[in-house]
Amino acid sequence: MTSIISINGLGKSYAGGMRALDDVSLEIEKGEILALLGPNGAGKTTLISAICGLITPTEGTISVGGHDTIRSFRAARNLIGLVPQEITIEPFETVLNTVRLSRGLFGKPRNEAYLEQVLKDLSLWDKKDTPCMALSGGMKRRVLIAKALSHEPQVLFLDEPTAGVDVSLRRDMWEMVGRLRESGVTIILTTHYIEEAEEMADRIGVINKGKLLLVEDKDKLMTQLGRKQLILSLQSPVKDIPEALSEYKLQRGKTDDVLQYDYDARSERTGITRLVADMAAAGLSVRDVESRQSSLEDVFLTLVEEGQP
Ligand SMILES: Nc1ncnc2c1ncn2[C@@H]1O[C@H](COP(=O)(O)OP(=O)(O)O)[C@@H](O)[C@H]1O
Ligand SMILES: [Mg+2]
Structure with a gap:
C-alpha cells in the first residue's frame, strides 16, 4: 500500500x-x-x-x-x-x-x-x-x-x-x-x-x-467486537474467585456478587456450559445470567472516557 x-x-x-x-x-x-x-x-x-x-x-x-x-x-x-x-x-x-x-x-x-x-x-x-x-x-x-x-x-x-x-x-x-x-x-x-x-x-x-x-x-x-460478555449474578457475594475457575479469567463486576466472563460468540464452543458446571462445583451458585455484546459504540465510549484502548 x-x-x-x-x-x-x-x-x-x-x-x-x-x-x-x-x-x-x-x-x-x-x-x-x-x-x-x-x-x-x-x-x-x-x-x-x-x-x-x-x-x-x-x-x-x-x-x-x-x-x-x-x-x-x-x-x-x-x-x-x-x-x-x-x-x-x-x-x-x-x-x-x-x-x-x-x-x-x-x-x-x-x-x-x-x-x-x-x-x-x-x-x-x-x-x-x-x-x-x-x-x-x-x-x-x-x-x-x-x-x-x-x-x-x-x-x-x-x-x-x-x-x-x-x-x-x-x-x-x-x-x-x-x-x-x-x-x-x-x-x-x-x-x-x-x-x-x-x-x-x-x-x-x-x-x-x-x-x-x-x-x-x-x-x-x-472481529474484536465479536467478543461477548456473560454477566453472572451470584446467590451470594464472593470474596476471592476460586482457583479452580482460573482458566476462565473471570472478572469482577460492579458489585461483589457479580462476575463477568468474556467469550467469542462466533466460536463453536463458548465454554459457558462447562463454566456454569465448574462454578457449581466450586460452590458458587448462579442466580441470573445476562449476555452483552460489545459494540463499536462501547469501544468508542471506553476510549473517549478513559483515553486509551
Ligand atoms: N479558530 C479557533 N480558535 C480557538 N479555538 C478553536 C478554533 N477552532 C476550533 N477551536 C477549538 O478547538 C477544539 C477542536 O475544535 P474542532 O477541530 O472544530 O473540533 P470538531 O471538529 O471535532 O468538533 C474545540 O475545543 C474548539 O472550540
Ligand atoms: Mg468539526
Missing part, C-alpha cells in the same frame, strides 16, 4: 492556548475510506483544516501526494477536494456555474463533460440551471460535494457530511461515497455517528481531545 497523506507529530494550539491537536501521526492509504470518529470539539475539523493547509500547524509536518502542505501549498491543495462542515455557496449562482467557477479557481482547463458527469452522479443534472438558494438543504450539500470534486481531486474530505441530514439522504450519501471510492478517490470523512463509520469506512480512527487514540481496520475492529 502507498500512502497519499503522511502526517507526522502534528500539533495545533490556537491563539488563547486551546490545544486542539496533540502529537498526531497518521498515514492515509491511497484509495481507502478513512472515518475519523470523535465527539464535538475533538479536533476533527482542525485536523482536516491542517491537512488542507487552511491553518498552520504549531508542530509537525504534513504531506499530500509527496507535497509539503506549507512549502508546496498549491501542489498539495490541488490534489484535495474539501466539503466543509458549514454550507458555503453563492446563493444567486446556478448549480452548473458554481462548479464551473470552482474548477476555474483551481486553474483547471474547462471540461464540461467531466462536470456533467459529476452533476449526474450526484443527481444534480436536472437542477443545473437552478440558483443554489432555491435548493433544499440536502441538495445544497450535494452542490458542495460537486464543488469539491470540480477540479478532479485525488483526495476528498467530507467534514460531517450527514450532520442534520435525514435518513434517506444519508443512505444516498453513503452510496455515492462508495461509487467515488470505486473511481479511485481517497476519502476521509469525519463523523460523530458510529453507524456511519461502521457502514462506510475501511479504517476507523478515533479522535478525542486532540489525540488520535486508535486507527484500526474496520474488519479487525469488528
Whole structure:
C-alpha cells in the first residue's frame, strides 16, 4: 500500500492556548475510506483544516501526494477536494456555474463533460440551471460535494457530511461515497455517528481531545467486537474467585456478587456450559445470567472516557 497523506507529530494550539491537536501521526492509504470518529470539539475539523493547509500547524509536518502542505501549498491543495462542515455557496449562482467557477479557481482547463458527469452522479443534472438558494438543504450539500470534486481531486474530505441530514439522504450519501471510492478517490470523512463509520469506512480512527487514540481496520475492529460478555449474578457475594475457575479469567463486576466472563460468540464452543458446571462445583451458585455484546459504540465510549484502548 502507498500512502497519499503522511502526517507526522502534528500539533495545533490556537491563539488563547486551546490545544486542539496533540502529537498526531497518521498515514492515509491511497484509495481507502478513512472515518475519523470523535465527539464535538475533538479536533476533527482542525485536523482536516491542517491537512488542507487552511491553518498552520504549531508542530509537525504534513504531506499530500509527496507535497509539503506549507512549502508546496498549491501542489498539495490541488490534489484535495474539501466539503466543509458549514454550507458555503453563492446563493444567486446556478448549480452548473458554481462548479464551473470552482474548477476555474483551481486553474483547471474547462471540461464540461467531466462536470456533467459529476452533476449526474450526484443527481444534480436536472437542477443545473437552478440558483443554489432555491435548493433544499440536502441538495445544497450535494452542490458542495460537486464543488469539491470540480477540479478532479485525488483526495476528498467530507467534514460531517450527514450532520442534520435525514435518513434517506444519508443512505444516498453513503452510496455515492462508495461509487467515488470505486473511481479511485481517497476519502476521509469525519463523523460523530458510529453507524456511519461502521457502514462506510475501511479504517476507523478515533479522535478525542486532540489525540488520535486508535486507527484500526474496520474488519479487525469488528472481529474484536465479536467478543461477548456473560454477566453472572451470584446467590451470594464472593470474596476471592476460586482457583479452580482460573482458566476462565473471570472478572469482577460492579458489585461483589457479580462476575463477568468474556467469550467469542462466533466460536463453536463458548465454554459457558462447562463454566456454569465448574462454578457449581466450586460452590458458587448462579442466580441470573445476562449476555452483552460489545459494540463499536462501547469501544468508542471506553476510549473517549478513559483515553486509551
Ligand atoms: N479558530 C479557533 N480558535 C480557538 N479555538 C478553536 C478554533 N477552532 C476550533 N477551536 C477549538 O478547538 C477544539 C477542536 O475544535 P474542532 O477541530 O472544530 O473540533 P470538531 O471538529 O471535532 O468538533 C474545540 O475545543 C474548539 O472550540
Ligand atoms: Mg468539526
